[in-house]
Amino acid sequence: MTGFKKQPAKLKLAVFAIAMLCVATIFLTISCKNKEKVIPVSPPGYDLNKPVKYKMPDDLTEISGFAFYKGKSDSVYAEQDEEGFLFNLKLGDKKANYTKFGKSGDYEDVAICREQVIMLKSDGTFFTFPFSQARTKQVTNVQKTKGELPEGEFEAMCADEKSGQIYVLCKHCADEKTSKSSSGYILKLQPDGTLKQSGSFVIDVKEIERLADKKRVPFRPSAMAKNTFTNEWYILSSVNKMLVVTDASWKVKNVYPLSVTIFNQPEGMAFDNQRNLYISNEGDQLSAGNILKFGFIK
Helix, strand or coil: CCCHHHHHHHHHHHHHHHHHHHHHHHHHHHHHHHHHHHHCCCCCCCCCCCCCCEEEEEHHHEEEEEEEEEEEEEEECCCCCCCCCEEEEECCCCCCCEEEEECCCCEEEEEEEECCCEEEEECCCCCEEEEHCEEEEEECCCECCCCCCCCEEEEEEEEEECCCCEEEEEECCCCCCCCCCEEEEEEEECCCCEEEEEEEEEEEEHHHHHHHHHCCCCCCEEEEEEEECCCCCCCCCCHHCEEEECCCCCCCCEEECCCCCCCCEEEEEEECCCCCCCECCCCCCCCEEEEEECCCCC
16 A cells, blocks of 8 residues: 555656756757847957947037048047037047038038048038148138939948048938838049049848847938958947948848947947047937947957
């Protein structure tokens, strides 16, 4: 009789062991699947969670773009989206000098290429002037280029010093289906400072959604920069705090989420000639604008 009483207990123990094994297997499977979907925190060589922060002077609270001259980070050339001024300062300065180049307007980005400063207005109009006048009181020789881009809104621009080409991404254009792709345009800098469209490219938004593991990503490029050491393109989308990295042919390689506590409103981006990455944030009534430096990690 004793053997018969012990048998159910052994059976219960076996069933319990099998159940626990099944539960462990399920959790292991889920864990493996989740690991496959983990989005990298930062691109190789950078830690986007550990910036060096430089506050901008009051004039640059609404900094929306900046550039370095030939990759030299000893001076920053920046603009804000209200005045037709090009500001210049050193990182950490409490005041910035400025040069007047045009009337008030919604200016979104700046690039320096082959001794020319190129300013981008949100409607796709360009203002170009010699870099030699970047520190004067007022620019006297400004070239205006209009009509080379389709109707739309533009915020992201980058210049290639070697080729003399200017790259612009559309934030929202009337002739594109932004739910599937994002349109980009290539312009050639002419000897007289004007720009002429010489090509176009497309970024696959569906691939961004796949890599981010999200549906209906509102991809709205707010800044772009080229990592000349890897020939990769870095693209910011401020509206959803996202950094997209593509190869030289604009094929999306990876997507990196940005911390909302670090990136208040990322609107500008550039690399220096030491491979360091810089991203600017617009400020507001409560906080100053800033430029964040992410040192290259070897």
